[in-house]
Amino acid sequence: MTKLSNNLPKEKFDELEKYIDSLQSTKGALIEILHKAQDIFGYLPRDVQLFVARKLGIPGAEVFGVVSFYSYFTTEPQGKHTISVCMGTACFVKGSDKIIKKLQNDLNINSGETTDDGLFTLREVRCIGACGLAPVVMVDEKVYGRVKEEDVEKIIHAYRDRRVNSAN
Template identity: 65%
Template sequence: MAEYNLDHDKLKKLETYIDNLQEKEGALINILHEAQDIFGYLSKDVQLFIARKCGIPAAKVFGVVTFYSYFTMEPRGKHVVNICMGTACFVKGADKILAEFKRLLDIKEGNMSEDGMFTIDTLRCVGACGLAPVVIVDGKVYGRVKVEDVEGIIKEYKQD
């Protein structure tokens, strides 16, 4: 395990999880979920470790990680802010809401704030068009969001 540039305790936890599985290759998505929960994201070293531990090609692991939007290969903030950019949300000003989040948090879309508290992402459509524009923070849905609401939403999560 020393060949991986990873936290030893976290790696051991992932190894124990994998070792306790009956079928490893068929459980790849579950393993990736567990790894992302443990490490916060799926670095190349984590992916390589999983591939070797499960006896599958690293390319297959990478293919699954890049196919599913849930998985991330970059560190994420403690709180993930998702702004819906579907047609209904966009027409009702989601682009302005995104710009305000980026301005107030001083980060670009897909990046993590310097304090490690926030990551901003966009989604294609969350299926809540009647609530447009929609913002989701850590799974909590905010509907009919206005630019003036953004500062209050951020403050809710800065108290952690």
């Protein structure tokens, strides 16, 4: 695979370019294009943002402004699984601060970081919208409600075991 700067594969840039070229119009399509770019690359490093800016004929600062404004977009590589801990009022009152500390300790990372093995990224979120299940933890799209500190290890191991089982 041919690599461009930052060790990003040329084939991924080609795929993104093909997608952009397939759009009838790119006017007003920046967010849609950034979503596709993040799907392709897994994140939006500077080189990808500049590539999008050049393809759309807009300033790189405009692309960066959108990427940095929306919490969905990330400029850092993410783990295979994203663990989101709700820190909204209902969850916080019911102990989400203890849950995030337990996850940080067990995974040996801080919020916003990814484990060395690339398996998990840990995030704090303002609200998941499942207040009746507080405290809530989401792994990828799966919601875990009424989570206790003692549940954390079981949740982590379920995803670690999947990796082991899928390797066999």
